[in-house]
Amino acid sequence: MSTDRQNEMHVEVRHLEPSDYDDLKSAMLASYSELDDAYWTKKHIKDLLNTFPDGQIGVYVNQQLVGAALSLIVKYSKFGDNHTYDQITGGETFSTHDSKGDTLYGIDIFVHPEYRGLRLARRLYDARKEICENLNLRAIMAGGRIPNYAEFAKELTPKEYIDKVKHQEIHDPTLSFQLSNDFHVRKVLTNYLPGDAESKDYATLLEWINIYYQPEEKLINAPKQTVRAGLVQWQMRLFPTFESLVSQIEFFVDSISGYGSDFALFPELFNAPLMEEFNHLGEHEAIREMAQYTDKLVDVFRDFAVSYNVNIICGSMPRVDEEGHLKNTSYLCHRNGNIDAYDKIHITPAEVSAWGMKGGDMIRVFDTDAGKVGILVCYDVEFPELPRLLREQEMQILFVPFLTDTQNGYMRVRSCAMARAVENECYVAIAGSVGNLPRVNNMDIQYAQSAVFTPSDFAFPNNQIKAEATPNTEMTLIVDLDLDLLKELHVHGSVRTITDRRTDLYDIKWKGQKR
Numbered sequence: 382m383s384t385d386r387q388n389e390m391h392v393e394v395r396h397l398e399p400s401d402y403d404d405l406k407s408a409m410l411a412s413y414s415e416l417d418d419a420y421w422t423k424k425h426i427k428d429l430l431n432t433f434p435d436g437q438i439g440v441y442v443n444q445q446l447v448g449a450a451l452s453l454i455v456k457y458s459k460f461g462d463n464h465t466y467d468q469i470t471g472g473e474t475f476s477t478h479d480s481k482g483d484t485l486y487g488i489d490i491f492v493h494p495e496y497r498g499l500r501l502a503r504r505l506y507d508a509r510k511e512i513c514e515n516l517n518l519r520a521i522m523a524g525g526r527i528p529n530y531a532e533f534a535k536e537l538t539p540k541e542y543i544d545k546v547k548h549q550e551i552h553d554p555t556l557s558f559q560l561s562n563d564f565h566v567r568k569v570l571t572n573y574l575p576g577d578a579e580s581k582d583y584a585t586l587l588e589w590i591n592i593y594y595q596p597e598e599k600l601i602n603a604p605k606q607t608v609r610a611g612l613v614q615w616q617m618r619l620f621p622t623f624e625s626l627v628s629q630i631e632f633f634v635d636s637i638s639g640y641g642s643d644f645a646l647f648p649e650l651f652n653a654p655l656m657e658e659f660n661h662l663g664e665h666e667a668i669r670e671m672a673q674y675t676d677k678l679v680d681v682f683r684d685f686a687v688s689y690n691v692n693i694i695c696g697s698m699p700r701v702d703e704e705g706h707l708k709n710t711s712y713l714c715h716r717n718g719n720i721d722a723y724d725k726i727h728i729t730p731a732e733v734s735a736w737g738m739k740g741g742d743m744i745r746v747f748d749t750d751a752g753k754v755g756i757l758v759c760y761d762v763e764f765p766e767l768p769r770l771l772r773e774q775e776m777q778i779l780f781v782p783f784l785t786d787t788q789n790g791y792m793r794v795r796s797c798a799m800a801r802a803v804e805n806e807c808y809v810a811i812a813g814s815v816g817n818l819p820r821v822n823n824m825d826i827q828y829a830q831s832a833v834f835t836p837s838d839f840a841f842p843n844n845q846i847k848a849e850a851t852p853n854t855e856m857t858l859i860v861d862l863d864l865d866l867l868k869e870l871h872v873h874g875s876v877r878t879i880t881d882r883r884t885d886l887y888d889i890k891w892k893g894q895k896r
Contacts (some may be wrong), residue, residue, distance in 0.1 A: 405439070451489040606836075647695055648782050652671070652674065660820050679720065686716045692714070725757075735822075805878070814829055861862075
């Protein structure tokens with residue numbers, strides 16, 4: 382390419398027009414010089430533009446078309462994974478196009494050889510992805526040639542060849558480029574494009590998933606992109622009556638609801654002031670007596686969740702189970718009236734020695750109207766296996782109510798919560814109690830700085846801290862969490878701690894109960 386042409390270059394991507402046909406034919410003939418009659422006729426292009434004009438894209442240099450990407454919309458289930466090019470295009474009549482289909486199918490993409498090296502094909506791929514997202518289609522599918530395979534066919538199967546291209550041990554001009562544009566190979570196709578000697582009549586079935594796809598548009602109750610969470614940093618204090626404790630709970634729920642929050646998070650064992658009336662008993666007996674209030678408080682939280690229209694993670698409260706074991710239980714009161722529960726699994730040495738608590742044996746991700754959430758209580762977050770198991774169930778937000786008496790105890794919870802956000806590409810919200818609690822044994826002092834932590838990548842704060850409270854001060858923290866940023870991170874992150882795991886070498890297995 383001459384220096385003068387470079388100096389005058391103007392690149393544009395836009396929809397094809399019938400007047401582009403001569404340039405399109407010229408670019409195709411140059412691109413597929415090894416194939417006979419490898420160009421679309423003028424009738425083909427006219428039919429495509431009449432059938433699906435929005436799907437036909439050209440890249441232009443100085444107003445001249447030098448490359449194009451041609452597409453149809455299909456109902457993919459009609460064809461399945463074993464189709465041929467002739468089937469998908471309806472024998473090149475394009476009768477298979479279905480405006481109500483769910484998949485954008487790429488039937489051709491090419492760039493004139495004189496203009497390669499300018500990454501123009503990448504622009505065409507990006508435009509296709511934009512069309513797929515804007516039309517709310519599930520995916521882009523395409524059958525891809527593997528033109529260098531003929532050189533290796535005697536020594537490698539198609540699958541072995543594809544694996545070597547993936548690991549950059551072999552370069553294939555088509556497949557290498559497609560893989561670099563976030564397509565993955567779904568399977569190997571045979572006789573997809575008969576006569577393609579360079580590919581030995583094989584092709585790759587390529588797929589790009591639209592992470593923004595919504596199966597159907599909802600006018601109400603649509604999945605949320607941005608979720609608002611309210612965290613309560615609770616001041617430990619003595620309350621004269623049970624009703625006065627409830628009044629303080631309602632104050633925070635009302636305040637958080639007033640900001641349109643989707644979630645309210647309370648700390649672990651925030652209801653410890655209720656032990657005061659049993660302080661004359663031993664620590665073990667006192668907390669079991671306090672547990673008699675738990676069912677009443679769960680009813681209170683359920684009513685508040687409905688009346689204030691907010692999902693409430695009720696911190697945690699002591700509960701005596703059917704077998705007489707004392708559990709540290711967190712409740713999720715949904716704003717539709719449903720109630721879920723989680724028993725803290727890892728009990729601290731102090732909880733065992735002072736109270737005789739016993740750990741739970743079940744974890745799960747909770748589906749809410751504002752995303753998939755997990756709950757772990759305090760010490761649980763210091764064990765990376767649990768959040769990873771929750772992440773495998775597509776958890777987006779991890780809520781961690783905690784209770785720490787000293788700053789070093791708090792830092793264990795904080796540091797581990799930040800690590801869990803990175804490891805699992807999710808948000809982690811922690812909420813604790815502050816202040817002193819006289820006349821309640823084993824609950825004298827508290828230290829907390831409630832916060833919300835993010836993964837560590839360009840779309841998130843550099844220090845991972847989305848928001849944090851003032852240490853040791855009673856307050857609320859209102860935070861907006863963008864769930865779409867998590868979707869982008871999973872696919873386009875600088876590192877991908879979920880997809881890059883070597884599950885061929887290691888895995889985590891849950892041995893407890895399943896729900």
